[in-house]
Every structure is written in C-alpha cells, then in structure tokens.
Amino acid sequence: MAAKVKIGIIGCGGIANTKHLLALGRQTDRVELTAFCDLIPERAQKAAEQYGVPGAKVYTDYKELLKDSSIEAVHVLTPNRWHREMTVNALEAGKHVMCEKPMAINPAEAMDMVNAAKRTGKLLAIGYQYRQRNDALTLKRMADAGDLGDIYYARGHAVRFRGVPTWGVFTNKLEQGGGPLIDIGTHSLDLALWVMNNYKPSMVLGSVFNYLGTSLKPGEQGNRMGAWDPDTYEVEDSAFGMVKMANGATIYLEAAWALNMADCREGIITVCGTRSGATMEIAQNGDGGWRTDKQLVISSVVADTPAETRPSVATPRPDAMGPHDRECANWLDAIQTGSPLLVQPEQAYTVTRILDGIYQSNRDGKAVTFAE
Ligand SMILES: NC(=O)c1ccc[n+]([C@@H]2O[C@H](COP(=O)([O-])OP(=O)(O)OC[C@H]3O[C@@H](n4cnc5c(N)ncnc54)[C@H](O)[C@@H]3O)[C@@H](O)[C@H]2O)c1
Structure with missing residues (x-):
C-alpha cells in the first residue's frame, strides 16, 4: 500500500469545513493532515484538533507552513485574491496543490499557476466538484459517446433569486475579484466547456449589473443567507454573457446572487446537439435542500x-461516494498513482479567460475577441 500523503490545509473556513476536511477525514487510510493555517488562529486550531494527526502544526502565515518539507500537498481554500500567490509559492516549494474555484481572479494570474505547475512538475487541481455529480458524469459520458451529436448551443445556469453569500468576504472586490459570475457562474461555465469538450473561445459579449446589491437595505432583501450590507457590497449582483467559440458553438451564461426572476437554476447546464439535447434539472429533497443527484432530461x-x-x-446506494468524495479520491489517486486529474489546470484557465472577457466586455461596451 502506498505511503500516506501528508497534507497541509491553508484556509480553514467555510469550504474547508463543508467539503475538504470532511472528504479527507473519510480517507484516513490514505492521508495524514499534518498542518493547518488560517489568519484566524482559532479556526486552524479547531480544524487541527478535529481532523489533524496528533501533534499537527498550526500556523497563521502560510509561508511558514510551506517550509515543512514533509508536507507533500496543500489545499488552498482562501479567498480568490490569494489563489495565485499561495498556489505558485506552494508549487515552487515542491508541493502538489488542490486550489478552490475560481482558479484565480484574472487570466494572467491563472496562467502563472498553469506555468508554475508545468515548471515544477507538480500537480495542480482546481475544485470544480460539480463535474463529479452523477448527472454531470452521465451527461459527459453521453457527450463523449456521441449520443448528443455535435453540441452547438449551451446555457449555463447560475441564478439565485436571493442568495447573496453573507459569510466571509464574498462581496469584497479586492478579496474575491467579482461576484456571482466568478463565484457560481464559474461552475456552470466549467460544466458547459467540459461537456462540449471545447476550450477555444473566439468572442465574448457581456453585461454586468449591480442594482440590487447596493440599493436593497436589510429588511427589504429577502436573502436566504441573511441580510447583506449594501454599503460594503462592491461586486456585481448579476452578469450575463454570450460566448462564441471558434467553431461557432455558442454559450449563454447567466449568473446572479440576486435577480427578480422565477426561473432560478444554479450549478447546471443545458446543451443542444445535432442528435439530441440534455437539460440538467434541479431536484430538491423534502426540506428544500440541494441534492447532488439532480435529474437529467x-x-x-x-x-x-x-x-x-x-x-x-x-x-x-446510500454509501456511494458523492461529488466531494469523488473529487478527493481523484486527487489522491493522481498523487499516489499518477492517474489523470479530472480537472486540468489549462481547462480552468480557459474558464477564467472567458469570465474575465465578460467583465471586460461590459467595461468596454463592446465584444471582446480572443487572438487564438
Ligand atoms: N467548490 C465550491 O463549490 C466552493 C464553495 C464555496 C467556496 N468556494 C471557494 O473557497 C474559497 C474560500 O471560500 P469560503 O467560503 O471557505 O470562505 P471563508 O471566508 O469561509 O473561508 C476562508 C478562510 O481563509 C482564511 N484566510 C483568508 N486569507 C488568508 C490568508 N492570507 N492566509 C491564511 N488564511 C486566510 C479566512 O480567515 C477564512 O477562515 C473561495 O475561493 C471560494 O470561491 C468553493
């Protein structure tokens, strides 16, 4: 049996505790969590006590964690602003990196990460776990088998009626680089490109709005994640893009944390091909929560x-692996056996490039074209 992988966690907030630590915690025969870092030391300490090996180290400065040469891999689970710096430094320190989505706040930073992975020969995974859902995997298999024919139209749905995240720094432009487009639009665009197996965009036209985020006061927001502060709301509340690929295929992407629309769907796509089409449907369980086995039509x-x-x-089966466990298993397999990562960094770079194109198109008031 392969030696256990020694892992360090950078950022011990929401996604660490709801995805990575739970999934890694179910893989204790394959991993040892030996170091935890967070700017808020209590968070790192708590995670170390709950998930770490005895004597696990706790840091507030990630660069100190990277000095530990026994750590083979790190998970970068901090706000988007930090993804490039932490990932590149970790790769340069000889660690494999699992970095949360979105890969980075702009394509230049994402390309730095791709290049650092190539330069160091270390693995770089990006946390697009929606690909690991049953509906997404089935759809991908159908597309790859040719059941849909050539896919020439897709829609990426990432719309919440009122779902502004109110923990962390999600409405802070410096920390996150943007709002719902970069936060949840990124998942749907990633799904669309992956199912279409098309990573060659030629043109993007985008519109970006912030009407509701800055104008609605607590008490009139109806936000299902609690009230947000309109005075510190710096990012968009909705964004829409039309993406034309080099082969003519077209994607409509719609992303919102707040939009006055009944037809709200998130984390899913519609694809239309020459043989058939497929729509991922939201399915909710009894208490209205999200299910990972969404329907496919x-x-x-x-x-x-x-x-x-x-x-x-x-x-x-109730014990079958869900998307978080599958992502984790794919990641550990890649480290231990050299098998391929499901999410390639170059793919995540293209997602970042298109999202940035939507922001740029809105700023410039015209379509953005890509050289190659
Ligand atoms: N894959 C998904 O579906 C998904 C879902 C939610 C969040 N995310 C991503 O995860 C990342 C974090 O989001 P979150 O919801 O966990 O946010 P969060 O605010 O809950 O947690 C981030 C943690 O990072 C810490 N941190 C910030 N700067 C740091 C630094 N310089 N050094 C060390 N620690 C630092 C914060 O103190 C905090 O504890 C974001 O990039 C977000 O897009 C992904």
Whole structure:
C-alpha cells in the first residue's frame, strides 16, 4: 500500500469545513493532515484538533507552513485574491496543490499557476466538484459517446433569486475579484466547456449589473443567507454573457446572487446537439435542500415523435461516494498513482479567460475577441 500523503490545509473556513476536511477525514487510510493555517488562529486550531494527526502544526502565515518539507500537498481554500500567490509559492516549494474555484481572479494570474505547475512538475487541481455529480458524469459520458451529436448551443445556469453569500468576504472586490459570475457562474461555465469538450473561445459579449446589491437595505432583501450590507457590497449582483467559440458553438451564461426572476437554476447546464439535447434539472429533497443527484432530461425524437427521457442518475446506494468524495479520491489517486486529474489546470484557465472577457466586455461596451 502506498505511503500516506501528508497534507497541509491553508484556509480553514467555510469550504474547508463543508467539503475538504470532511472528504479527507473519510480517507484516513490514505492521508495524514499534518498542518493547518488560517489568519484566524482559532479556526486552524479547531480544524487541527478535529481532523489533524496528533501533534499537527498550526500556523497563521502560510509561508511558514510551506517550509515543512514533509508536507507533500496543500489545499488552498482562501479567498480568490490569494489563489495565485499561495498556489505558485506552494508549487515552487515542491508541493502538489488542490486550489478552490475560481482558479484565480484574472487570466494572467491563472496562467502563472498553469506555468508554475508545468515548471515544477507538480500537480495542480482546481475544485470544480460539480463535474463529479452523477448527472454531470452521465451527461459527459453521453457527450463523449456521441449520443448528443455535435453540441452547438449551451446555457449555463447560475441564478439565485436571493442568495447573496453573507459569510466571509464574498462581496469584497479586492478579496474575491467579482461576484456571482466568478463565484457560481464559474461552475456552470466549467460544466458547459467540459461537456462540449471545447476550450477555444473566439468572442465574448457581456453585461454586468449591480442594482440590487447596493440599493436593497436589510429588511427589504429577502436573502436566504441573511441580510447583506449594501454599503460594503462592491461586486456585481448579476452578469450575463454570450460566448462564441471558434467553431461557432455558442454559450449563454447567466449568473446572479440576486435577480427578480422565477426561473432560478444554479450549478447546471443545458446543451443542444445535432442528435439530441440534455437539460440538467434541479431536484430538491423534502426540506428544500440541494441534492447532488439532480435529474437529467434528454430531448430527442423517437419513432418520429418528440420525446423526453430521464436516465437514472440517482445515487445507487446510500454509501456511494458523492461529488466531494469523488473529487478527493481523484486527487489522491493522481498523487499516489499518477492517474489523470479530472480537472486540468489549462481547462480552468480557459474558464477564467472567458469570465474575465465578460467583465471586460461590459467595461468596454463592446465584444471582446480572443487572438487564438
Ligand atoms: N467548490 C465550491 O463549490 C466552493 C464553495 C464555496 C467556496 N468556494 C471557494 O473557497 C474559497 C474560500 O471560500 P469560503 O467560503 O471557505 O470562505 P471563508 O471566508 O469561509 O473561508 C476562508 C478562510 O481563509 C482564511 N484566510 C483568508 N486569507 C488568508 C490568508 N492570507 N492566509 C491564511 N488564511 C486566510 C479566512 O480567515 C477564512 O477562515 C473561495 O475561493 C471560494 O470561491 C468553493
């Protein structure tokens, strides 16, 4: 059996505690969590006590953590502003890196990360775990098998009626680089490019708004994550983009944390091909929470009749792995056996490039074209 992978955690906030530490905590036969870092020392201490090996180290400065040569891999789970710096420094220090989405706040920073991974020969994974859902994996298999034909139109849905994140620094432009587009639009765009297997954008036209974020006061927001402060709301509340790929395929992307619209869907895509189309559907469980086994609807013609079919994408057994565990297993497999990562850094770079194009198009008031 391969030696256990020694891992350090940088950023012990929301996503650390709801995804990474839970998934890694179920892999104790493969990993040892030996170091934890957070600017807030109590958070690192708490995570170390809950998930760390006995004697796990606690830091407030990630550069000190990187000096520990026994650490083979780090998870970068800090606000977006830090992704490039921490990832590049970790790769240069000889660590493999699992970095949360979005990869970086702009394409130049994302390319620095891609180049650092190439230069050092270390692994760089980006946390697009939606790809690991049953519906997404089924759709990808169908697309790769040619069941959809050539996909020439896609829609990326990332719209919340009122779902502004109110923990952390999500509405802070410096820390996050943007709002719902970079935060949740990134997941849907990643899904669309991956299912289409198309990473060559040629043109982007975008519109970005902030009407509700700065104008609605607590008491009139109706936000399902609690009231936000309109005076410190610096990012967009909604953004829309049309992406034309070099082969003519087109993607409409819509992203919002707050939008007055009934048709709100998040983390899913619609794709239309020459043979059939597929729509991921939101399915909610009894208490209205999110399910990871969302429905998949295939639109095609059967016996000269329009037909909708629903392949079974339900998790087969209660103990079957969910997206977080699959992402973690894919990551550990890549480190221990050299098997391929599901999310390649070059793919995440293209996502970053297109999102940046939407912001730039809105600033310039015209379409942005990509050289190659
Ligand atoms: N994959 C997903 O679906 C998903 C979901 C939520 C968040 N995220 C991503 O995870 C990242 C973090 O989001 P979150 O919700 O956990 O935020 P958070 O604010 O809850 O946690 C971030 C933590 O990082 C710490 N931190 C900030 N700067 C630091 C620094 N310089 N050094 C050490 N620690 C530092 C903060 O103190 C905080 O504890 C973001 O990039 C976000 O986009 C991904």
